[in-house]
Amino acid sequence: MRNLKVIIEYDGTNYFGFQAQKNPYLPTIQDTLEELLSKLAKEPIQVTVAGRTDAGVHASGQVINFRTNWTIPVDRVVLAMNSGGLPRDIVAREAEEVPLDFHARFDAKEKIYCYNIYNSRIPSAFHQRYSHFVPQRLDINKMAVSSKYLLGTHDFSAFKATGSTVKNNIRTIYEAGVKADGPLITITLRGNGFLYNMVRIIAGTLIEVGRGKLQPDDLAEIIASRDRTLAGITAPAQGLCLERVIY
């Protein structure tokens, strides 16, 4: 028995999120990976994932691990997966052998998420799958200033999906920034954990700042209020990407 850790990249557009669903007709990333790995390893494989992304959300650095008796040399796992029948929108990037007690979710120390906005009068046929189209002009400087209020340890209840039953809403954000590359605006957040929909609600709120509907300083008040109704909308799934998980 060994434990393999694999970094996975995927275009989430055509999947009902990472996690296997009760309805077998809803394809998920987990189903796809487990089906392939079970075939390759010739035994039933169950994967553990670092971050259960929602339907339509992407990942360039998702992490999974699974215990297996598969005897493949670790440096051939990536090629075996990519040439073994993964659809083209899911790619294995790196594999390593880890201690038997390594757990992709519980051992994650930090995660980096990006939220991509396509800010132009005209949408883009090529970026539409990977970004949220905002036709109103956004003030990137205001968004960047505003994002700094997120830094540090806070109760982020204002940025938690209503309905989420998580009790401890305190998280620490180590890095928060907003950068533009032509019409593409990227919000980057690195933290020790994120509440349900937290990045998408932060993105929705920073977009309000960019549009001038909120002032940069308002972020401090919204955080302090712990009131979900003061923050912006939950920005759509396709702008979100799990970039990296740090152990």
Add this chain to the structure above:
Amino acid sequence: MRNLKVIIEYDGTNYFGFQAQKNPYLPTIQDTLEELLSKLAKEPIQVTVAGRTDAGVHASGQVINFRTNWTIPVDRVVLAMNSGGLPRDIVAREAEEVPLDFHARFDAKEKIYCYNIYNSRIPSAFHQRYSHFVPQRLDINKMAVSSKYLLGTHDFSAFKATGSTVKNNIRTIYEAGVKADGPLITITLRGNGFLYNMVRIIAGTLIEVGRGKLQPDDLAEIIASRDRTLAGITAPAQGLCLERVIY
């Protein structure tokens, strides 16, 4: 009666090419545009296109024109189209009114095509729709040197799909280059016209040069030979993009 010219961008992945097919169950860009425009203009619209792209080929600067009695102000055509029911993988970028005798194909003086290669040991889930994945290391300098033999006026029969019945195979290439941006290699060609599959066969041939299977100088001989069998394979459709049409 007026004549409208519209620049169109599309992700061709889900379409059976630009041109309407006899089989109505094969969606094409032309069908999609004509259906929308006919609905908006409240009369049957037939579009003329600059370059009939094949199934899976993309365009960031395709040009169409159509004659219509539609009275919409020209500066509202783009918004009307983009918000009027175009799928998200087709976008109208610019519209202008042109003389009644303007013809998107016959009046085109030059076209710019790009061919995108994703050159990395590991494929990319995000670039797979818009590039051709080549895992073998490519020598970009050799490819760039080689591309210069294409410049000027030549009989390009060696780079024409077998089966094409076009008689005059002489075309002029004004610009030919190869550039890399990380793992993404882009071949750019600007010419007064292109034979059927010409850019994809050139791409397939330059990839052979990049892999060392052909020498840069071989391009001169292949062009002179007018022999399709000496050139490389037809590189796959998803790497090709019609960037711009010049009038």
